[in-house]
Amino acid sequence: MIYIVIWTNVPETLHSGDKIPEELPRTTADVPLLNSSPRSRNTKGLLENLVPSNATKIKHLLHLTPIPILYKKDFKKMPKWDFDDVYMRSGEAPRQQVCSKSLQNSKDRELQDAVLWNIQLWFYKDLLNVSEWNRLAHFNNPFGFMELNYTGIKRLVDLIPKPKNNQLLQVPNGSTDGCIRCAVVGAGGILYGSKRGKEIDSHDYVFRVNGAVTKGFEEDVGNKTSVYVHTSFSLIQSSLILRNYGFNRAPRDEGIKYVLIPEGLRDFVWLEGLLERKRVTNDEYRGHRPHTYYSDPLREDRFYVLHPDFLRYIRNRFDLQCFPSSMVNMTKEVDVYGFITANHSKYSNYYYDRNTKTSVVFYLNHDYNLEMKTWKKLHNAGIINLYQREEELNQP
Template sequence: MQSQVVAASAFLFCCGLFYVLIWNKMPEKWPSFQAGNIPTRESDSFWRSGDEITGKLITTTGTFSLNLSSRKTTKGASEHHVPLNTSELKHQINITPIPILHIKNFTKLPKWDFEDVYMQSSEARRPVCSKSLQNSKDKEFQEAALWNIQLWLHNGHLSVSEWNRLAHFNNPFGFMEYTYTDIKKSVDLIPKPKYNQLLPVPSGSEDGCIRCAVVGTGGILNGSKMGKEIDSHDYVFRVNGAVTKGFEEDVGNKTSVYVHTAFSLSQSVIHLEKYGFKYSPQDEGIIYVMIPEGLRDYEWIEGLLEKKRMTYGSYKGYRPLTFYNDRFQEDKFYVLHPDFLRYIRDRFMPSESLKESYWALYRPTNGAFALFLALHTCDIVHAYGFITADHSKYPNYYFETTKTRVVFYINHDYNLEIKTWKKLHDAGIITLYQRQEN
């Protein structure tokens, strides 16, 4: 008996010693962070808009490898932020989700040393169109643009390492304040697109160009008679309350890509039913693109892809599939990747609001995300119904019969969007519809 006790003690002693040795060799399980707001450096603005954003244009070269299980970047890391290829991410076997970060602990947008690291695709579109905006001579735009940025979020994307990276960013740019299991169960339902390229070159095209119209809901289109011109494009993007019935002369009736959030679609159906908007646009072959702006969107995705009525969450009692009527097809449903959304915010639309205590409320509008999606999937882009400097002349929405004032909500930076659309137009990257009154 005594010999058995001695043997057991020796065994436990050896196990303890082995555990200590292994523990000392293990890396930390998450990158370092501070509850507070001490950035590693000021943000580099690649696409400056007017005078409100300062900072130098930075061009970086070299490769960057980030070990998300360590407190340090790997040896040879560039001094500045450089995009990270998916294959370069280091996945550790013994990694666990980081502790939840809370927005209230940051007095302004926190900046991490991997702030400008994005998932990129090996299947980037290579346009054959000589007029493609990808061939723009605008230096600032070209240095900001990542033509191989990962556009779509789908199953296989949320390893724990990827979660730990994206959990540092607030929604819709990441998963701050969420839990790994809540988000992963929805992401794992999203099928990988059959084709990385959203829109094919039209059959019969002589120049190989993809021509797109992106139609916002701005009142500038009321009485514009631009409907025929809009529908003449190869593809038409629409957003939110995309009312067309009764307004065909001004906005057309063709919809190829419908960009939305769960909230924008559900609320549009409720509030715009009097205008004939009973569900999402129903064109044959339509593509639905979802902006995952928050937890409720991931709940919506779960209900939609499992074709069920929600029994919990923000949409309890809702059956998301009914909002798409008969046109929903899984292979025509895409979800934008948080990296793409953050890339648009940080490189093209960094608002001064990000320096304020309400920083987490700010994000570009759904129309802005739709327009930049078009810039990454089309060769020639015309924008209609987007806010312009003379917005006070027009009603808030084109489908309103009486003139209403445009409301500048705190979660968007409309002045920045006005300047950004004008700057893209002046650079020849888009053609912005700007109404000329006699």
């Protein structure tokens, strides 16, 4: 499963009577691109609700001055802000959906209400200013910039080019119905011996994550990669751990697109080295040359960085902490392979565990039980098709 840093040392919500640091602002500047979402709590008239009527000067300063850095140690519990469910919107109309199996065509009202079709997917220069910083600085990584410095992050974000096309995927040539069909492939052991390789590669686009080993496993997982989703940490670790399997860098299929999840400062440091084609000189990636891990030359129009708002939206509205849930927004007809299912104990943790059976480790910061229920719910609603090895599920 894809790795995302989740704040685990701080409980879920602030209770009545818990002290909030006095210097902590309870609002952000009024940002035109922000829209209150239907499910947000107390977001209508956000500034009026949160800022005293005589605080015009404070509101003005929030436009000009970054708020004091917020630290996790100052909170007894994970704070819940009144604007926690407010997100930046792209301003683009959603693509017309023609697929029969899709969220837009689903009759599940709860899921329909949860989706924001114009959520801002991508993060790039010009999307981070003081006003936005003062909002996002209230959230822990990867959902915001708590404990980080505005000047440093702003400089790094301004290196990220704006995508030439906001749509990650285009309707393939020759499509008779205009539907985009995608496979999202994880590393779950359920795929070992599945012989699903041809089926996976038959999709218009194939998403892979983390250690996307294909060599020697083509019969089970295919070998086509259209979009590779990762963090800098997952890419580096996978290239070290899976080197003997032939995975020592990101896939380099012709036309491939890369999606980076910015889980923290190290990903922005990684981006600096990548986009400026230089060695990393600080932090834990010292000496690494990020551009050597990707297609050479790396085309700017094939590299995307997810917006922190989008990651928070996936967590808040779908109770999921891993990236493939975002396919609900990015693609239209989705088949999911190699992710946790109810019968996971029958299989090794990873499909490339040929000689040793390893078990799924249930970490405190990754609720696999909740994830299983959510995948199953999406599957039952017809929004995704989750590969579950049904022939074994039906055995007595």
